[in-house]
Amino acid sequence: KQEVTQIPAALSVPEGENLVLNCSFTDSAIYNLQWFRQDPGKGLTSLLLIQSSQREQTSGRLNASLDKSSGRSTLYIAASQPGDSATYLCAVRYSSGSARQLTFGSGTQLTVLP
Amino acid sequence: NAGVMQNPRHLVRRRGQEARLRCSPMKGHSHVYWYRQLPEEGLKFMVYLQKENIIDESGMPKERFSAEFPKEGPSILRIQQVVRGDSAAYFCASSPQSIQETQYFGPGTRLLVL
Numbered sequence: 001k002q003e004v005t006q007i008p009a010a011l012s013v014p015e016g017e018n019l020v021l022n023c024s025f026t027d028s029a030i031y032n033l034q035w036f037r038q039d040p041g042k043g044l045t046s047l048l049l050i051q052s053s054q055r056e057q058t059s060g061r062l063n064a065s066l067d068k069s070s071g072r073s074t075l076y077i078a079a080s081q082p083g084d085s086a087t088y089l090c091a092v093r094y095s096s097g098s099a100r101q102l103t104f105g106s107g108t109q110l111t112v113l114p
Numbered sequence: 115n116a117g118v119m120q121n122p123r124h125l126v127r128r129r130g131q132e133a134r135l136r137c138s139p140m141k142g143h144s145h146v147y148w149y150r151q152l153p154e155e156g157l158k159f160m161v162y163l164q165k166e167n168i169i170d171e172s173g174m175p176k177e178r179f180s181a182e183f184p185k186e187g188p189s190i191l192r193i194q195q196v197v198r199g200d201s202a203a204y205f206c207a208s209s210p211q212s213i214q215e216t217q218y219f220g221p222g223t224r225l226l227v228l
Contacts (some may be wrong), residue, residue, distance in 0.1 A: 047219075107156060
């Protein structure tokens with residue numbers, strides 16, 4: 001079964017700290033992996049998209065890595081700010097089965113304390 | 115370029131009524147996906163459509179749920195004879211032709227069944 005797991009489920013850090021969110025997936029045959037941010041009661045905002053041929057992507061204070069062989073991705077957030085508080089979702093597009101759907105993890109709820 | 119539009123944003127129905135959720139994809143996008151987020155759970159794929167075609171409905175309940183994406187107008191997710199367990203956030207996403215592209219999400223419709 002193709003699944004996506006995110007650890008930890010919740011994380012609380014003081015402002016300014018660097019942090020890492022983890023995502024693991026069960027099948028290395030993927031098209032790409034995407035990190036999203038979801039604020040309470042809101043939709044999803046795409047943060048970074050990593051294609052299967054890539055090792056990492058960077059946007060501002062965010063850096064996402066991809067290791068297909070081990071089935072892992074990490075989202076690194078540098079110098080965290082209270083505005084980073086949200087739920088972060090990892091989603092994988094597997095290349096077997098229906099190649100279009102995203103399979104989501106259950107998310108990591110991040111709280112950055114001022 | 116306007117983003118993915120969904121309406122209504124909030125919908126309240128009594129058990130047994132019908133719910134109609136609408137999604138207008140981003141301009142130029144021909145692929146639409148519907149996902150459901152149950153309370154305290156992650157997003158689950160429901161259905162993937164292209165214009166006038168259902169491509170993959172493997173995530174959609176067999177009864178009471180249907181989806182369409184007509185040649186003209188928005189995509190519609192219809193839930194007949196709603197039950198309390200249908201209460202959830204329903205998200206629509208769209209993408210361009212290429213499988214490598216990001217899926218862009220709408221703000222969601224929050225359905226509450228009384």
